[in-house]
Structure formats: C-alpha cells, structure tokens
Amino acid sequence: MKLGANRAGLGIFLLLLILSFANAEAARIGDIVETTPMEQAARFFSLSDKAVQLALAGSVLLGISCGLLGAFLVVRKMALVGDVLSHAVLPGVALGFLWGMTKNPVAILIGATAAGLLGTFTVSLITRTTRLKEDAALGLVLASFFAVGLCLMGMIQKLPTAEKSGLDKFMFGQAAAMSGADITLMSVVTILTCLLVIVFYKELLVISFDATFARTTGIPVRLLHEAFMLLLAFSVVIALQAVGVVLVSAMLITPAAAAYLLTDRMHRMLILSAIFGVLAGVAGAFFSFLGSNLPTGPFMVLAASTIFAGAFAFSPKHGVVPRWWRRRVKGDRIGRENTLKAIYQVLEAADFKSEGVTTAELAKHRHNTLETTLRDARKIARFKLVDFDDVRGVMRLTNEGWRQAKIIVRNHRLWELYLTSRANYQLDHVHDDAERMEHLLGEDTVRELERRLNFPQTDPHGRVIPSVRETTTSREP
Amino acid sequence: MQPEVFPLEIHDLTVAYNKRPVLYGVDLQVPAGKLIGIIGPNGAGKSTLIKAVMGAVPLMSGWIQIFGKPYKENLTRVGYVPQREMVDWDFPVSVMDVVLMGRYGRLGLCRRPGKADREIARDCLEKVQMLPYADRQISNLSGGQQQRVFLARALAQESDLYLMDEPFAGVDATTEAAIVTLLQDLKDRGKTILVVHHDLPTARSYFDMLLLINMHVVAFGPTEQTFTQELLQKTYGGRLTILSEVAQTVRGAE
Numbered sequence: 097m098k099l100g101a102n103r104a105g106l107g108i109f110l111l112l113l114i115l116s117f118a119n120a121e122a123a124r125i126g127d128i129v130e131t132t133p134m135e136q137a138a139r140f141f142s143l144s145d146k147a148v149q150l151a152l153a154g155s156v157l158l159g160i161s162c163g164l165l166g167a168f169l170v171v172r173k174m175a176l177v178g179d180v181l182s183h184a185v186l187p188g189v190a191l192g193f194l195w196g197m198t199k200n201p202v203a204i205l206i207g208a209t210a211a212g213l214l215g216t217f218t219v220s221l222i223t224r225t226t227r228l229k230e231d232a233a234l235g236l237v238l239a240s241f242f243a244v245g246l247c248l249m250g251m252i253q254k255l256p257t258a259e260k261s262g263l264d265k266f267m268f269g270q271a272a273a274m275s276g277a278d279i280t281l282m283s284v285v286t287i288l289t290c291l292l293v294i295v296f297y298k299e300l301l302v303i304s305f306d307a308t309f310a311r312t313t314g315i316p317v318r319l320l321h322e323a324f325m326l327l328l329a330f331s332v333v334i335a336l337q338a339v340g341v342v343l344v345s346a347m348l349i350t351p352a353a354a355a356y357l358l359t360d361r362m363h364r365m366l367i368l369s370a371i372f373g374v375l376a377g378v379a380g381a382f383f384s385f386l387g388s389n390l391p392t393g394p395f396m397v398l399a400a401s402t403i404f405a406g407a408f409a410f411s412p413k414h415g416v417v418p419r420w421w422r423r424r425v426k427g428d429r430i431g432r433e434n435t436l437k438a439i440y441q442v443l444e445a446a447d448f449k450s451e452g453v454t455t456a457e458l459a460k461h462r463h464n465t466l467e468t469t470l471r472d473a474r475k476i477a478r479f480k481l482v483d484f485d486d487v488r489g490v491m492r493l494t495n496e497g498w499r500q501a502k503i504i505v506r507n508h509r510l511w512e513l514y515l516t517s518r519a520n521y522q523l524d525h526v527h528d529d530a531e532r533m534e535h536l537l538g539e540d541t542v543r544e545l546e547r548r549l550n551f552p553q554t555d556p557h558g559r560v561i562p563s564v565r566e567t568t569t570s571r572e573p
Numbered sequence: 574m575q576p577e578v579f580p581l582e583i584h585d586l587t588v589a590y591n592k593r594p595v596l597y598g599v600d601l602q603v604p605a606g607k608l609i610g611i612i613g614p615n616g617a618g619k620s621t622l623i624k625a626v627m628g629a630v631p632l633m634s635g636w637i638q639i640f641g642k643p644y645k646e647n648l649t650r651v652g653y654v655p656q657r658e659m660v661d662w663d664f665p666v667s668v669m670d671v672v673l674m675g676r677y678g679r680l681g682l683c684r685r686p687g688k689a690d691r692e693i694a695r696d697c698l699e700k701v702q703m704l705p706y707a708d709r710q711i712s713n714l715s716g717g718q719q720q721r722v723f724l725a726r727a728l729a730q731e732s733d734l735y736l737m738d739e740p741f742a743g744v745d746a747t748t749e750a751a752i753v754t755l756l757q758d759l760k761d762r763g764k765t766i767l768v769v770h771h772d773l774p775t776a777r778s779y780f781d782m783l784l785l786i787n788m789h790v791v792a793f794g795p796t797e798q799t800f801t802q803e804l805l806q807k808t809y810g811g812r813l814t815i816l817s818e819v820a821q822t823v824r825g826a827e
Contacts, residue, residue, distance in 0.1 A: 171664055295683055302674045306660045312627045313678030313730075314648040360665045360710040 133386055140385050148385065150279055151271035151338075155377030155396070157282040158335040158347065161289040163355075163373025165328050166348035167366045170356055172304045176231070177216065178348040180238045182332045184215025186245025186341045189266050190252060199263055201277050208333040209326075215241045216325065245341070269340030269393030271381040282334045289327050293366065296320060301362055338377070340393035350400035351376060354407040357414050376400035428475075430535045435472045436481060436501035437508070437534075438462050439491060444559075452490040502562040507534040509555035510545050516556045517549065523556055578641040580605050580734045580765040581626065586635035588618070588625050594633065595621050597789045603767070608760045610770040610780035610796075614809050617787040619769045620656070623736045627653055639734060649678055652732035654723050654740055662712050668722050669707045672697055675729030690729075697728035700758075701751060717748030724755060735759065735766040742771060753779060776800070 143149055169178050188211025192204035215237050222233040252263060265273045274282075293300065302310040303317050311317045328348075335344050351372035355365045380396025409417045435458075442453045442461050459469040473491050477484035481497035484490075493501060511530040515521040521529075537545070546552075555561055581603040588596040596618040603609065611619045624630045626637055628644045639647040652675075672694040673686045680686060686694075698704040701721035706714065711722065720740055727735060740752055756779070759766055767784070770776050776783065776796075783799040785791040785808040792799045792808075 171661075173661070298677055298680075298685060299682065301666070301670070302677055305664050305666060305671070305674070306655065308624075308627075308629055308655055308659060309653060309674065309726075310677075311629055312648070312651070312653045313674075314645070315677065315682075356665065360712070361667065361670075362665045365665050 136386050136388075137382075140382055147272055150274050150276065151381045151385065151392075152378060153279050154274045154282055154338050155271055155381040155392075156374050157279070157286045158331070158338055159351070159373030159375070159377035160370045161282075161286040161327075161331040161373075162335055162344075162347040163351045163370035164289055164293050164366055165324070165331055166350075166352035166373070167355060167362075167369040168300060168304055168324065169328070169348055170352040171362065171365070175345075175349045175353075176234045177219075178328070178332070179345040180215055180219060180234050180241075181212045181329060182336075182345040182348070183238045183245075183341060184241035185209070185212040185329075185333060185336065186242055186266070187211045187248055188245075189263075189336065189341070190245055190248030193252060193263055194248070201275070201281055205281065205330075205333050208336065209329045211241065211245075212329040212332060213325070216329075242341075265340070265391075266336055267340050267342060268391035269336070269338050269343065269396070270389065271338040271384060271392040272389050274337055278334070278337060285327070285330045285334050289331060292323060292327055297363070300324070304362075338381070338392050339396055340391065343393040343397045346397040346400060347373060347376065350397065350404050354400070354404040357404075357407040357411040360413075372400065372403050376403060431472070432476050432479060432481065433500065433504045433535055435476050436493075436497060437504045439482070439493060439497075440501040440505050440562075443493075452485075452492045455489040455491070458491070499564065502564045504534050506562050506564055507537045507542060509559060509561045510542065510549065510552070511537065512557070513549055513552055513555050513561075514545055526556070579603055579638075580640055581767070582638045582641075583626070584636050584638075586622075586625060586637060587633040588621050588630055589633045590621075590630075595788060596625070596786075599635070599786075599790055601784070601790065601793060603765060605765050606760060606763045607765055607781045608756055608779070609765070609767045609782045609784055610776045611767055611784045611786065612770055612773070612776055612805075612808065613786040613791075617808075619786060620738050622786065623653075623738055623767070623769060626736060627651065649730070650733045652727040652730035652735045654727045654735070654737040656738045657716065657719050657723065657742070662714070662719060664711065666711060667707065668698070668703060668709050668711060668714070669694060671711060671722050672707075672725045672729050675726040678730060693731070694725070694729050697725040698722075700728060700755060701725045715745070717744040720744050720748055721751060724752065728755075733764055735764060737766065737768045739769050739771060741768075741775070773805070 139145060140148055140152075143152070166178065169175055185208035188207035188209065189204050190207075191211070192207025193199060195203045195207065218237050218241075219230065219233045222228055222236070223230050228236075249263070249267075299310070299315050299320055302313070302315065303320060307317055332344055332348070335347055339347050352365070352369040354372050355368035358368055359365050376396050376399040379399035380392050380394075383395040383399075384390050384392040407415070409415055412418055438458055438461055439453050442457050443450070445461075455466060455469045455473055458464075458473070459466050462469065464472075470489075473482065473484050473489075474486075476482050476497070477491070480494055481500060482491040482493050485492075508530045511533045512526040515526040515529060516523055552561060579602045581601065583599050583601040586596060586599040586601075587594055595616075599622065611622065613619050621630060625632060626639075626644065637644060640650055644651070669691075673690060675697070676686050676690040676693065680690070695704060695707070698707055701724050703718060703721050703725060706718065706722075711719065714722065724737075724740065727737070741749055744752070756766055756768070760781075768780070770779070777800050780796055782794060783796050784793045785799060785804055787808050787810065792804045
C-alpha cells in the first residue's frame with residue numbers, strides 16, 4: 097500500500113494543466129420553482145437543462161470509475177482501504193478550500209488526493225512499524241483523519257469572509273453542484289481509469305490473484321499498484337462532490353459487491369460493476385433532482401444498495417431466493433419419493449396381490465393422520481405418479497409411479513447392503529443413513545454399487561431388491 | 574575451458590527478517606537435470622530459500638545466479654509453484670485463466686494471451702488431467718485439483734528451473750501420484766526441479782538429491798548419501814518425535 101509521492105505529483109500536474117483550460121464557473125440549479133414530480137422527471141430526462149446535463153454526466157463518470165476500481169478492491173479484500181481513503185480526504189478538501197478561500201476544483205483535488213494518500217501511507221506505516229494489524233490501523237486512521245477534517249470544516253463554516261456555498265455539499269454530496277470544470281476533471285480521471293484497466297487488465301488480474309507469482313514473472317507489481325492507488329484516490333476525490341465524504345466508499349464497494357455475486361469471471365464482474373455504478377449514479381442524481389436538490393449521495397448509495405439487495409436475493413448461484421427455491425424443489429421431490437416408497441411397501445406386504453392402496457392403509461403404514469396422507473396422495477397424483485380415486489380413496493401407481501417407487505426402494509436396499517457388507521455397519525445402524533442416501537444416489541453410482549455387490553437380489557433384511565430396467569433417465573440429486 | 578554454468582548457483586547467501594537471520598551463509602551449486610528435495614524442520618528457511626531465489630525477499634549478503642545470470646535477467650527460465658494457501662480460491666477466475674497466467678511472463682506488458690498460449694495452457698492442463706475442468710471457476714476444486722492447476726500454470730511457464738513450495742502438502746493419493754509422474758517427466762526433459770518437501774519417508778524415493786537445511790546447509794548431495802541417520806539428526810536437531818520418525822525410516826530402508 098505504499099504510494100509514490102513523485103508519481104502522484106506528476107499526475108496532479110497533468111490534471112492541473114488540463115484544468116487550466118476548463119471553464120471554472122459553477123452552474124447551479126437555483127431556479128426551481130413549484131412543479132409536480134412528473135414535470136420534474138420530464139425536465140430531468142429531456143436533458144434540456146444545462147445543470148441536469150452536468151449532474152448526469154458526472155454521475156455516469158463517477159459510476160464507471162468507482163465501479164471499475166471498486167471491483168479490484170473487492171476481489172483483493174481491500175474494501176476497507178477504500179473506506180479509509182474516502183474519509184481521509186476530508187482534511188484535504190478543507191485545506192484546499194482554505195488555500196484560495198473558494199471552491200476551486202484543482203486546489204481541492206490536490207489537497208484531497210494528498211490527504212487521502214497520506215492516510216493510506218499512515219496505515220502502511222503503522223502496520224509495518226508496530227504489532228498492530230491492518231484492521232486496527234485502518235480504523236484508527238479513518239477516524240482520526242475524518243476528525244481533523246470535521247474540525248477544519250467547522251472552522252470554515254465560522255469564517256465570515258469565506259464564500260462557503262458549496263463546501264457543505266462535500267459531506268453528503270450534491271450532483272447539481274458540479275461545474276463544467278468538475279466534469280472535465282472527472283472525464284480525465286475516468287478515461288485514465290478505463291485505460292489502466294483495459295491496457296493492464298492481465299497484469300492487474302494476476303497481481304490481484306497472486307501477487308507473489310506476479311512478481312516472479314517480472315510484472316512491475318509495485319508500480320502498477322501505485323498507479324492503481326493513485327487513480328483510486330482521484331476517483332474518490334472526483335466522486336466526493338456528488339456522493340459526499342461520508343458515503344463515497346459505498347460507491348466503490350456496493351456495485352462491485354453486487355457484481356461479485358452475479359458472476360465468477362473478473363472481466364464480467366468489471367463490466368457489471370461499472371454498469372451498476374452508472375445506474376446507481378444516475379438514479380441518485382434523478383431522485384435528488386426530483387426532491388429539489390436533496391443530497392445526492394444517500395440516493396446514489398440507496399440505489400446501489402437496492403441493486404446489491406437484488407443480487408443478494410436473486411443471484412442464480414449464490415442468491416437467497418434461488419437457493420431457497422432449489423431446497424424447496426428438492427424437499428418436495430423427497431416427499432413424493434417417500435410417499436411412493438410407502439405405497440410400494442404396502443403393496444409388497446400384500447405380495448403385490450392388490451393393485452391399489454387406500455389412504456387408510458397408507459396412513460396406517462406411515463403412522464400418519466388421514467388428512468396428511470390425503471394431502472400426500474394428491475401431491476403425487478398431480479405429478480401423474482398415481483391415479484387417485486378421491487371418492488374411494490384408492491391410489492393406483494402409474495407406470496412412471498412404479499418406476500420411481502422401484503428406484504427409490506432399490507436405492508435404499510442397495511445402500512443398506514453396501515453399508516453392512518462393505519463398510520462393516522451393524523444391521524440396525526443402516527436404515528437412517530439409507531433413508532437419506534436413497535434420494536441422493538445417481539444412476540451411475542447405483543450401477544457401480546450393483547457391480548461391486550455382484551448384482552444382489554436381496555437386501556440384508558432378506559427383502560427383494562426391485563430391479564429397475566428400461567431406466568434411461570439419470571437422476572440428479 | 575569455460576566454467577560450468579549451473580541452473581542455480583548460490584554464493585554466501587544470508588537472508589534476514591526484521592534483522593533476525595533465517596538463512597546463513599548458503600553456498601549451493603545445483604546441477605542440471607536433477608529432481609531435488611529440500612528437507613528441514615519447520616522454520617528452517619526452506620520457503621525463504623525459494624523466495625530468495627525468486628527475488629521476493631531482500632538479501633542481506635551474497636548473490637544468486639540462474640544459468641549464470643542474475644534472476645532479473647533470466648525470469649522466463651524459472652517456474653514457480655507457490656503454496657496453495659497463498660491465494661484466495663474464491664477469486665473470480667476460471668482454471669484456464671489461472672493456467673494462462675503462466676504465459677504472462679513471456680508475453681510482456683500489455684499483450685493479451687493469444688491462441689498459441691491457449692493451446693499451450695490446454696496441453697499443460699491435459700498433463701495434470703485437469704482439462705475437463707478448464708472452464709470451471711477455481712472455487713469448485715478440491716485441494717488436490719487446486720495443486721494440479723498450480724502445477725499446470727508452472728508448466729505453462731515452459732521454464733528450465735522449477736521451484737515448488739510444498740506441492741505435496743494436503744493432496745490426495747491420485748494427485749500425489751500425478752505430481753510424481755509429472756516431476757519425473759520434467760526431469761527426463763532435462764529440467765531442474767527443487768521441491769520443498771515435508772514428508773521424510775517419501776522423500777527418499779521421490780528425489781535424486783536432497784538438500785538438508787536448518788538455517789544453513791547441513792548437507793547437499795545424492796539421496797543415498799544424504800538420507801542417513803546422522804545427517805537427518807543433524808538437520809532436525811534434538812526433536813524427539815522427528816528423530817524417532819527418522820530412525821524408523823532409516824531402519825525401514827536398511
């Protein structure tokens with residue numbers, strides 16, 4: 097986490113140069129009169145308003161740069177570093193303001209970047225020279241730098257001469273407070289970020305995954321890391337005005353975290369993260385505008401958090417809802433298979449002489465109430481596993497029902513036999529395990545079991561293991 | 574007559590962490606085409622030695638040469654297999670992506686791996702029997718499979734000297750057998766391989782030569798000359814449990 101101050105200086109100088117040509121006049125939305133939300137929304141999306149254009153452009157730009165760099169922070173487990181960086185910039189913002197007593201973007205950028213880098217440098221200094229671990233150092237630096245910043249900001253508010261309009265926006269963010277000069281600066285930083293990520297994608301990937309290995313292949317790990325940290329500091333600073341010091345780290349972490357849940361390839365994660373960043377930025381700017389310039393930061397972060405909540409709930413692989421659904425589907429299947437097995441056992445007890453099983457017989461066999469049994473019967477009837485005569489309460493297995501019932505009974509008995517004959521289980525210990533395994537054994541495993549057991553006919557209790565021929569479908573657990 | 578160029582030559586190497594030396598005065602001339610086990614107790618500096626060769630730790634004194642040149646000038650001739658626990662296996666990359674990283678050193682900055690690199694990576698995966706897993710994300714792999722992916726990555730480096738940090742740690746029997754075959758194959762192709770190894774009984778059969786270290790080089794030579802009770806005792810010091818293990822292993826071999 098060490099940063100090259102000389103390289104930081106060069107970067108700032110370049111940005112300064114570009115900025116000296118930019119228009120430093122701030123555009124504001126100060127003339128909003130009473131309008132309906134619909135009219136406001138129309139005004140926002142028609143892009144007719146100069147200030148809206150600026151706010152929107154700024155939100156898109158910060159969404160891209162924060163999304164891209166945040167993705168690397170998340171996979172490198174450096175999320176807290178982003179947090180420290182974003183809080184540590186506050187004293188720099190105040191000092192940058194005090195320098196010229198105006199909200200000069202360049203002075204503020206220099207001050208904020210310097211303070212942010214000083215913060216991350218302090219963290220590495222503490223971890224290198226003391227026994228404290230990184231988490232403690234991060235927490236310490238975050239709070240102390242932020243406190244210094246708050247003191248300075250408080251002092252500035254008390255100054256009578258300060259043209260302080262706009263500085264308070266740095267706390268919670270105001271996209272509408274961005275000027276043309278701000279946007280130019282943001283474009284430069286975002287372009288640099290995109291260039292870094294595209295040109296050095298492969299290097300950043302291997303550094304993030306395995307830095308030691310990266311070093312051994314001759315990749316300039318240190319230099320790239322410093323470039324990354326410098327751009328990260330810039331991205332935080334350019335996002336400050338729109339998102340605010342308090343919440344800016346969320347724009348680094350939240351879109352990236354959502355993307356991390358949705359994909360398991362880095363390049364896709366980067367693209368998703370940038371898209372989520374842009375969506376959150378635009379949504380934040382929009383709602384802030386709708387509410388007549390409410391602070392933008394909270395809205396952006398809320399939008400990002402909503403995206404994250406969506407990913408958390410619905411991500412196909414890791415999402416809570418799909419996982420719950422898969423468990424439910426599996427639970428239902430096991431329930432059906434258990435009912436089929438019980439029917440088979442009732443039929444078996446009667447030497448397969450009768451064709452149907454009544455709900456009363458089944459209820460007695462399973463020690464269940466008649467209601468529960470009726471419900472189970474209807475469930476499997478819905479899957480066409482039995483023909484169920486609701487009036488007489490008689491179930492008749494269909495062909496498919498027979499097949500599945502035989503499979504499950506076969507699995508159960510094979511597994512019991514395997515456990516007793518090959519794994520030296522006691523005969524009275526095997527039933528419970530087989531109750532679970534019968535639903536999990538795939539067709540390939542069953543074949544293997546049959547072969548190892550020399551195609552047995554009966555289970556350890558002496559009951560016949562049903563043979564299931566003409567089964568071609570393999571059953572996934 | 575030209576002096577012999579060793580794949581790895583170390584002269585008077587001392588490495589220290591926080592001013593406390595962990596390796597003293599190491600002198601070593603590793604001949605080509607050998608499979609060498611690095612043996613020693615915990616904290617003996619086995620991994621440090623490898624890291625020093627790779628330039629990953631600062632040297633207090635001495636020098637290291639790879640094929641007669643400093644490491645930095647001969648990067649592509651060295652392949653490296655780090656310890657498996659060193660990386661986050663939830664990282665969003667596929668098995669193929671990781672193996673392709675072995676090509677990065679040869680590609681140089683900015684260039685992306687191309688079709689030829691993918692072919693090589695596929696071959697390397699085939700050699701460790703991991704080709705069917707090429708498109709899987711790495712978090713779905715078992716420990717042994719992870720180790721084989723790391724080996725494939727090292728193979729993709731197409732180096733002449735390989736440094737491996739405990740490739741046998743915590744792997745299943747299949748993987749262990751696969752690694753042994755692979756190491757033999759590399760050796761037969763004239764490569765030099767140094768392997769940090771923890772298990773004494775297998776060390777005897779796996780390696781041509783042994784490097785016994787305990788903060789300094791205790792012995793370096795052909796396995797039959799170095800795998801002796803006396804030298805192992807010297808390496809492991811007064812540790813009773815290991816001593817008895819050594820004694821048994823030596824007795825079992827006689």
